[in-house]
Amino acid sequence: MTYYSEDSSPETEYVFDFIFRTIGLKAKKFSNNNYTSVDIYYGNNPEKLNYKIRIPDINKSIDNLQKDDVIWQDLLVGGFNNYNSEVVPFDIINAIRYLLIDYANDNIISDDQHSRLMAVDSYQFQHDIFSIPIVNAYILFLSKLIEVRTGNIGIQMWPVGKKCAIALTHDVDVPDRRCFKNDLYVRHKTVTEHLKKKNYFKSIKTVLGYGKYLFKFPFLQQNYWNFEQIINLEKELGMKSTFFFASRNVSDSIAQYNTDVTYNIKKKKFNNVFEQIKKHGFEIGLHSSYNAYKSADHFLWEKEKLEHLSGVKIIGQRHHYWHLGDNIERTLEYHEKAGFKYDSSLAFMDMMGFRRNVAMPYYPWSRINQKLIKTIQVPAFIMDGNIFLNPVTTVDEGLDLIKREIEILKKYKGLGAINWHVRTSLPTSSEFKTYGEAYPELLKYLAEDTDIWITNMHDVVNFILKRWQTSAST
Structure with missing residues (x-):
């Protein structure tokens, strides 16, 4: 050409x-x-x-x-x-x-x-x-x-027989409701901030709210630790996914006290989860902290810590809260500097869809430096909260909306990531029962559609890189 x-x-x-x-x-x-x-x-x-x-x-x-x-x-x-x-x-x-x-x-x-x-x-x-x-x-x-x-014909977009690709992903935000030590730290910081602003009513409300939660906790059905069940469910259907773990929690000096995660991946139970994920060919990715966007060194520190504790090379990440800061291009450049092969953070928080009207993997562009940013962006087009944050949405209604988006993805032969949080992927929590009933049904629907290649981020990105390399050399 x-x-x-x-x-x-x-x-x-x-x-x-x-x-x-x-x-x-x-x-x-x-x-x-x-x-x-x-x-x-x-x-x-x-x-x-x-x-x-x-x-x-x-x-x-x-x-x-x-x-x-x-x-x-x-x-x-x-x-x-x-x-x-x-x-x-x-x-x-x-x-x-x-x-x-x-x-x-x-x-x-x-x-x-x-x-x-x-x-x-x-x-x-x-x-x-x-x-x-x-x-x-x-x-x-x-x-x-x-x-x-x-007469020039391009290399086939997806594996033979597939019209589009979907990467299954799970953000690990609140995997365990029993992080009392860090929960208490968060409440303490919240009360302190309210007192600094002389907002005594909010201080009292925070204390009373946490006391009410502690009283109710033993009676709540709140099992968020769904890793093994998710792995088994997806594996039975011939699928695998990516789990994004945060390596910097709320007690860290640069953390955001009211948004960052409270769990600690140094705990032994996370080591057991990491081993299960690796054993079954699933992927571990980084869920970068709320303030990671401020420095490439923050990303690198979090990446290296997760690599050390999980025992795997981390190639991709997604921002907690989709929080890329005010200067998105600079943050995307930090991804490249930290050595990530991919990111999947450019999305709409409040609605399903395609943030930049693209459902293809691509290298972003830096307008400031007028150059390619060599960390692949994988568009995320569906998140559980996009649908079920509305409490009146039923399982069937939500699935119908999701299926419509997937049909659009197939029509345009695209790639999209689905983000379903670990705590919402199964009906093990009264708080997220509708979410948890919908996800297994969604997986069954996807399994029946042989036109869709369903896998994790790792396999999608490596397929893309190999395809790009092949097209560049032919």
Whole structure:
């Protein structure tokens, strides 16, 4: 494959690299005029050379793109399927750039208390596209157009016979309700902070609330330690998943007292869990702490501690609370510096869907440094709380919503991660009974669909890296 772009900016080249890497084609970029023809020409002066495909450059500043410049409605609704035309009637390159680098949400002011973009305030929600991986649609269109117009066929996206891929994951937030020592520390810190602000009512309320909890505890059905049952359930269905453990807890000096985890992975019972996970081919990943985003050294410390205690190489992670801080690009760069192969933290907390309208693995882009960030981003598109945080949602209603999202993923041949917390994966807790009844049913549904490749993050990411390496060398 050969291509030429009149726009030689690093971001445009990044988009072309993403396109060819995703399709599975090796492409050569021409950067001078010493040629007469190319396969793909991106620009507005077609008289300069011969080409098989031309994509027009809209010639607008990326900050000034309008809805119709980003969302190709005719393609999305099936109204455009002309693969014989040499001219694409839409600037796909700038549209992908706008979504993948997240220019779309530059002017959205809606971060919640944890610096997260809320789905209901996002560009995606405003234009009713939060459940549509538009970038996938553009990639699939280009892949077929390239095949028809040039005869070049990319490497198969997923293993033979599979239309899409789902990575099963479990955040380990509260695996055991009996962490009394650290729970007491959290309450003490909370009361102290309230007293500093002279908020005596909240101080008293916190103390009374914890006393009430301690009184009720012996009578509650609150078994959150579901590791073995989850492993057995998934293994019986031919699946495996990734468990994200936090290695820095609330008692650490840089921890956030009211958000970080209270458990301690140095405890012997965690060693037993680690051995079970390794024995059955499941994966251990890092659940980075609330303030890890502040320094690459924080990530590295947490990663190395988890590696030491688990006895495995940690290749990936997800942020606790999806908390990447105010400067997301800088945090993503810290992932690379800490040596992670993948991260799966760019998601909507309050809704299912695709945070950047992409359901494909990709390397993010740093606008500040104008370079690729070489830690793969695996889009998370479903979390248990997206559905069942609403207490009136029934198991059947929740599963119907999830199945709809999965069908969209299949349609666009994408990759998505499902995040179901350890404490909510089985109906062993009265608090999360609906969550726990839904997850086994979801697994059964997935097991019956042979079009979906279901595995853990480790296997998905290594498959992706091998595929990218193969396409780059052929």
